[in-house]
Amino acid sequence: MTHVHDSDSSLFDHVTEQRLRRVLWAFYARATQDEQLGPVFEQIGPFPRGGWPVHIARLEGFWRAVTGGPSAYRGQPGPAHSGLGIGPAHFDRWLTLWEETLREELPATEADVLLRLARRMRPNLERFARASKDI
Numbered sequence: 001m002t003h004v005h006d007s008d009s010s011l012f013d014h015v016t017e018q019r020l021r022r023v024l025w026a027f028y029a030r031a032t033q034d035e036q037l038g039p040v041f042e043q044i045g046p047f048p049r050g051g052w053p054v055h056i057a058r059l060e061g062f063w064r065a066v067t068g069g070p071s072a073y074r075g076q077p078g079p080a081h082s083g084l085g086i087g088p089a090h091f092d093r094w095l096t097l098w099e100e101t102l103r104e105e106l107p108a109t110e111a112d113v114l115l116r117l118a119r120r121m122r123p124n125l126e127r128f129a130r131a132s133k134d135i
């Protein structure tokens, strides 16, 4: 997993576990209510119940790893996006909601870095999204 800081303090230290968690719950509250993105997340169950606590915990592990925090995340984000029937418009919307949430929940510097990280992941995830489920 790529880390963004080489210094003693990681981005995770700045964001903090508590705020990262708040960002994730706030983001998926929006995403699941969104006209365009909501239907794609229905497989996880009714937010914030169903599979959501487990899914958010996985995502927290992912973002902890990406921001240089302690993490046991061993998932594969790419394949998770194959076969969902999503395309560029979904990614545009996802990133818009991500930015809105980050701006509300975090100081500008941390919000900027988390936005930049997600934007950088997009091309790879979008490539998987174009592939069918069994590739």
Ligand code: HEM
Pocket (backbone or CB within 6 Å): 037, 040, 041, 058, 059, 062, 074, 075, 076, 077, 080, 081, 084, 086, 090, 091, 094, 095, 118, 119, 121, 122, 125
């Ligand atoms: C740059 C943008 C995105 C990032 C950084 C991102 C990140 C992630 C991560 C880390 C996971 C967990 C993978 C795992 O289980 O280990 C995931 C799963 C998932 N993402 Fe995304 N995602 C993005 C865009 C999208 C978009 C546009 C959609 C469409 C609504 C979407 C829908 C989903 C769904 C439905 C899952 C669960 C898949 C499953 O468990 O079967 N994601 N995403």
